Amino acid sequence: MSYSMPPQTHIGHVHLKVADLERALGFYRDLLGFEVQQYFGSSAVFLSAGGYHHHIGLNTWHSKNAQPAPVNSAGLFHLAIVYPTRKDLAAILKRLLDAHHPMTGFANHGVSEALYTNDPDKNGVELYWDKPKENWPKDANGNLDMITEALDIEDLLAELNK
Numbered sequence: 001m002s003y004s005m006p007p008q009t010h011i012g013h014v015h016l017k018v019a020d021l022e023r024a025l026g027f028y029r030d031l032l033g034f035e036v037q038q039y040f041g042s043s044a045v046f047l048s049a050g051g052y053h054h055h056i057g058l059n060t061w062h063s064k065n066a067q068p069a070p071v072n073s074a075g076l077f078h079l080a081i082v083y084p085t086r087k088d089l090a091a092i093l094k095r096l097l098d099a100h101h102p103m104t105g106f107a108n109h110g111v112s113e114a115l116y117t118n119d120p121d122k123n124g125v126e127l128y129w130d131k132p133k134e135n136w137p138k139d140a141n142g143n144l145d146m147i148t149e150a151l152d153i154e155d156l157l158a159e160l161n162k
Contacts, residue, residue, distance in 0.1 A: 014079045015057035016123055019066045021045060023120045024058045031099055032081070032092065032127075055081075068122035078116070078124025089113060089129045090159040106151035110137040111144070113151055 018024040025045065028034045034047035037054055043061055046054035056079075069075050083089045093115055096103065104124070105116035114128035139145040 013055050013057060014076075015059065016076075016079075016119075016121070017063035017066075018058050018060060018119075018121045019063055019068075020120070021058060021060055027119045028056055028058065031095065031101060063121075071122075076123055078126045080114075080126040080128060083127065083129045086113065086129050086156070087159045087162070089115065089127065090156050092127055093153070094157060094160060106153055108147070108149045108151045110147040110149075113156065115151075 016024070021043070025036075025047075028047055029036060034049060034056060035051070037046045037048050037051075039045050040059075043064070044057065044059035046057050048055045083092065096115070096117065101117060103115060103117050105114075107114045107116070109128075110131075112128045112130045114126050117125050117127070119125055137145045137147060
């Protein structure tokens with residue numbers, strides 16, 4: 001029997017194992033700007049944007065002082081955070097650059113523009129905004145045709161002056 005997920009379904013949150021809670025908060029709270037909603041003792045914290053109960057959970061339950069997971073192993077490739085506008089994406093890019101936070105990549109996917117980095121535990125983080133659906137690239141048959149091309153970073157940062 002075939003089943004399709006209801007179209008309103010979405011991913012609610014990600015919960016990450018981290019080695020050092022304060023170090024992780026330095027990235028997710030202090031740099032990216034997520035707000036702490038609740039601490040769970042001294043081993044976990046829940047963060048969100050806009051007062052939601054949590055978009056990101058961080059814990060040290062099984063990972064306190066641990067090394068990052070090996071790159072060539074099963075597990076999380078990256079979490080993705082969607083910004084509402086291109087200008088919002090430009091603002092976080094400027095914030096990351098001003099903080100000298102290392103970036104791992106930039107891409108225009110046709111459907112979105114994306115920035116890639118790692119958190120302090122080497123978890124991949126994609127920061128992006130979705131282009132309007134009517135501008136998404138399609139192939140000759142009308143099917144979605146995502147791409148990976150270079151992102152014009154200067155053009156993105158110019159959004160801050162508009």
